[in-house]
Every structure is written in structure tokens, then in C-alpha cells.
Amino acid sequence: MIAALVNRILPFSSVDGPGNRTVFFLQGCNFNCGYCHNPETIHVCNNCGACVSACPTGAIRLVEGKVTYQRSVCCACDACLRACPRDASPKVDVMQPEQALGILSGNLPFIRGITVSGGECTLQRDFVLALFRGAKQMGLGTLLDSNGNYDFEQDEELLSVCDGVMLDVKCADPDAHRTLTEQSNELVLKNLAFLASIGKLEEVRTVVVPGVLPNEDTVRQVCAVLAPYWAAGAPIGYKLIRFRPLGVREGFRSVPVPNDESMEHLRGIALQAGCANVSIL
Known part of the structure; x- marks a missing residue:
């Protein structure tokens, strides 16, 4: 039996991909980001x-x-x-794809797609595959919101029913990334280039954390990879997200919110590299 741990469902969202979408947030993540704004989704x-x-x-x-x-x-x-002493949540539903599709069917007149997020949704890949297959039969678009710690190049089956990936690139520097997440960013950077090359990169997201991460270096490295695709007309978006100390764990509660000047500076770097769709959140 295929089933997933579902943390919550947003019936309607306009910020998790194009148009109005239903969003499934799955429980469990293979990163342990210090600044995670939903730390209760990390562990089971x-x-x-x-x-x-x-x-x-x-x-x-x-x-x-x-x-x-x-x-x-x-x-x-x-x-x-x-x-909870371990960044988990008891408020989780065990859900089969058929149940999830039943929820989707009730939203059909009002949505144009589905987005699966987390936690990290690829940890429950078989559920996502079955859900996306059913969503496609309903005529819905399908997006993944992923931290990128999954080898998409080896999963043609999943990509065949996935319209695109919204990829989190938290930090390009490998040491800083490991300090932040406790994991390597090798697969993340590989996926950045691979997904762009096959037209499956919907957007990139980078959280800007002043004084903690080398934010400008990350933005420049992302832009260096994506500039040829932007030049060729690929509509890959880049979202620059202000760190906000809301819901984060104690170690990040004193980190300041980045100011407008620094965010506009990073936005300018992406614009100069050819990104036509840069947004600051």
C-alpha cells in the first residue's frame, strides 16, 4: 500500500506556483536547516x-x-x-493517493494545479508519483517544491508527470551549506543545472540570511548557471526570500531581517544576469 505522512493541506494557494493551486505539505525532511520556519515538519x-x-x-x-x-x-x-523535543508533529495524517485525489476532485472548479511540498516531498516519492498521475488525469498541472537533495536525473518516471520543480538553493558554498543543513549541496547544484537543461526548473528560491550565509555568492553562482537559459528565453523565476525570525528555532531568533537595500542589490545581480522574473518576498 502506498501512503504518505501529510502534515497539512492548503486547499487554495496563489504563491506556490502559477494560478490557484492545492498544496500538500508532507512530513519529514533530509535537511536540518537552522533557520527552518517550519521545524515541526523535519522529523517523524x-x-x-x-x-x-x-x-x-x-x-x-x-x-x-x-x-x-x-x-x-x-x-x-x-x-x-x-x-515536542525532536522537531516533529503529531498532527499528521496517513494518506493514500486515492484519498488525496478525492480532496483534489472537490477543488477542481477552482484550481489549475497541484504543488507538493514538505518537509521534503521526494522522501515519499511513490506517493507523489501516484498523486501526480491522478492529477494529470484530472487535467491539473503538477509542481514539486524541493530542497534538491534528490537525484532527479535518475528518475525519468517521476519527471514525466511533473511539470517542474521549485528548487531551494540555500547556499552555494559547500561548507556553509553543510553547517546550515548538515548535508552536502552537491546534488542541489547538480539539479540546478540538470533541471534547467531539460526545461523542468520552474523557479529557484534562496532565503537571504544576513551575517550568516554568503548570500551574494549564492545568487551570483545561481545566476552563472542559469544565465544561458535566461538568454535563450527560459522563463525560470528567481525568488529572493527575506529571512524572518518567525517560527524559527532559538539559534536564529536574533538574526536580523535583511534590509531593502541589500535585497535590491541581490535582485539587481539577477536582473543583470538576464532573469526577467526576479521577485523579493
Whole structure:
């Protein structure tokens, strides 16, 4: 049986790809980014039960050694997330592709596509493949939002039903990237070039973190890879995202938000490299 751990579903979103889209956020990530704004999506619940006593409504219980969650009773206070000692969430649904497609069918008059995000969605690749196949049969567009730590070049089957990847390039410098995420960026940079070369790179996203990451170096290296594709007319977008200390873990709460001048400087680098679609968020 194919199933995935689904953290949450946005029925309608206009910021996760073109048009109005339904977005599935899957649980679990193979990066451990210090600045993660959704750290509760990183790990999978290990049934320790620390969240049970924190829940004021009884939505979370420990039954036969397993944490259970009743969504209809939840008051969305997130006390369980604050109580979790391992950056996980008990508020996760085990969902089969058929169930997800049933949710999509109810949104059909109002959406033009589906985006699967995370966590890191490629960790549950078989679910994504089945979901995208069904979405295509419904006439919907399909996008992945990925940290890039997956060898897309070896998965022609998945790419055949995926319209494009929104790729996070957090840091081009390998040492700084490993310090931030605890993982190499070798596959990320490989995917940047590969996905652009086959027309499957929807956009690149870089979070700008002042004083912590070599932001300008990352933007310049991304632009160096993508400049030939932009020159040839490829509509690859570049989103420069301001770091904001909202929902982040303690080590990043004192990091400042980048100012307008620094963001415009980075935007200018991308524009000069030929990107016609640079946005600051």
C-alpha cells in the first residue's frame, strides 16, 4: 500500500506556483536547516508522548504505545508542537493517493494545479508519483517544491508527470551549506543545472540570511548557471526570500531581517544576469 505522512493541506494557494493551486505539505525532511520556519515538519513522530499532556482538548492521545490525533477535536493552539523535543508533529495524517485525489476532485472548479511540498516531498516519492498521475488525469498541472537533495536525473518516471520543480538553493558554498543543513549541496547544484537543461526548473528560491550565509555568492553562482537559459528565453523565476525570525528555532531568533537595500542589490545581480522574473518576498 502506498501512503504518505501529510502534515497539512492548503486547499487554495496563489504563491506556490502559477494560478490557484492545492498544496500538500508532507512530513519529514533530509535537511536540518537552522533557520527552518517550519521545524515541526523535519522529523517523524517517534511516539514518545511528550505532546499528549500539552494538548488542552484531548485531540492527542497515547493509545497502545502510539500517538494518535483527532483533527475534529483540535483547537489549533500548537501546544503539542512546542512540547515536542525532536522537531516533529503529531498532527499528521496517513494518506493514500486515492484519498488525496478525492480532496483534489472537490477543488477542481477552482484550481489549475497541484504543488507538493514538505518537509521534503521526494522522501515519499511513490506517493507523489501516484498523486501526480491522478492529477494529470484530472487535467491539473503538477509542481514539486524541493530542497534538491534528490537525484532527479535518475528518475525519468517521476519527471514525466511533473511539470517542474521549485528548487531551494540555500547556499552555494559547500561548507556553509553543510553547517546550515548538515548535508552536502552537491546534488542541489547538480539539479540546478540538470533541471534547467531539460526545461523542468520552474523557479529557484534562496532565503537571504544576513551575517550568516554568503548570500551574494549564492545568487551570483545561481545566476552563472542559469544565465544561458535566461538568454535563450527560459522563463525560470528567481525568488529572493527575506529571512524572518518567525517560527524559527532559538539559534536564529536574533538574526536580523535583511534590509531593502541589500535585497535590491541581490535582485539587481539577477536582473543583470538576464532573469526577467526576479521577485523579493
